[in-house]
Amino acid sequence: MKRHVICLGDSNTHGYCGAQEGETLCGGRFSEAERWPCLLQRALGEEYLVIEEGLCGRTTVFPDPLEPGLDAISYLRPCLLSHTPVSLLILMLGTNDTKERFGLSAEEITRGMERLARQAMSEDCWGPGGPDLLIVAPPAIRPEVEHSPVAAAMGRGCAEKSRQLAEHYRRLAARLGARFLDGEGCELNRVDHMHLTQAGHAQLAARVGAVLSDPATGTLGQ
Structure with missing residues (x-):
């Protein structure tokens, strides 16, 4: 049996395709040749089955309160x-939690x-012998979001909270004995x-692959 790898995330795991600079949001989805879980599958090879579990929002x-069924904890088991x-x-989540309507801090x-x-x-x-865990801090939302087409949906303060998540997640992963990756620097669109x-997906796939192939982090379980 192949080793199963689940990528549980939001729209950036689903492959939501925002347009490039000078265009409007298209609301489409990157193809199987472009999405980071698919690129990770290609990098890991036939011994692995990479399963996309990305959901927008x-x-x-x-x-x-406005969109039922979007919390990961209900779907996890x-x-x-x-x-x-x-x-x-x-796990690459937290971006949507920064929306102003949730009223949550980074902590x-x-x-x-x-x-x-x-x-x-x-x-x-x-039962005994669960999976290895990799916590990925999503690339931080840029401050320009407050003047973007999604400004009303995200609200104020989301960029700053998003920026703070990486260090908090790093400490969390250390407490749990989990692997950690900071996605900061993977390219975000300018809309x-x-x-x-598309380039950001390729960058993220390469970084995840590097973490998984690092001998210092050990081999995957099961």
């Missing part, structure tokens, strides 16, 4: 059980990620300033 554990045995779970968002991560690592999901470009 997904949060860590906080229910959205059935997702993991559907794809068991899972060798690696990659509170991190507590949500911790709850999600601990649930994933708990034995009641599948909404929060979604990966």
